Amino acid sequence: xxxxxxxxxxxxxxxxxxxxxxxxxxxxxxxxxxxxxxxxxxxxxxxxxxxxxxxxxxxxxxxxxxxxxxxxxxxxxxxxxxxxxxxxxxxxxxxxxxxxxxxxxxxxxxxxxxxxxxxxxxxx
Numbered sequence: 001x002x003x004x005x006x007x008x009x010x011x012x013x014x015x016x017x018x019x020x021x022x023x024x025x026x027x028x029x030x031x032x033x034x035x036x037x038x039x040x041x042x043x044x045x046x047x048x049x050x051x052x053x054x055x056x057x058x059x060x061x062x063x064x065x066x067x068x069x070x071x072x073x074x075x076x077x078x079x080x081x082x083x084x085x086x087x088x089x090x091x092x093x094x095x096x097x098x099x100x101x102x103x104x105x106x107x108x109x110x111x112x113x114x115x116x117x118x119x120x121x122x123x124x
Contacts, residue, residue, distance in 0.1 A: 013059055
């Protein structure tokens, strides 16, 4: 009995830097795998495997044109990622605001905030 292959989600698909690069390449135009593979130091088969993972996550669509298969970016599934990240954005904004206030403090206040550390020679 054959085990069905597991579909990849958006998070798994973009976890790999090669696949993120593939998405960037396909962001501007549709390309055949022969052209895409020229951008990577790996075999066409390896590139095809990455494209298959992206397709399973719904991030790329493929279509046959004659004997070649062309791929294009399908950005809609990235909205799931954007919604997930937007929840955490408020924490980043808070930290950035704290950092901004700290950096913009005048020199006197900065000196009060930080005290220099004494360097201790371990051989003494």
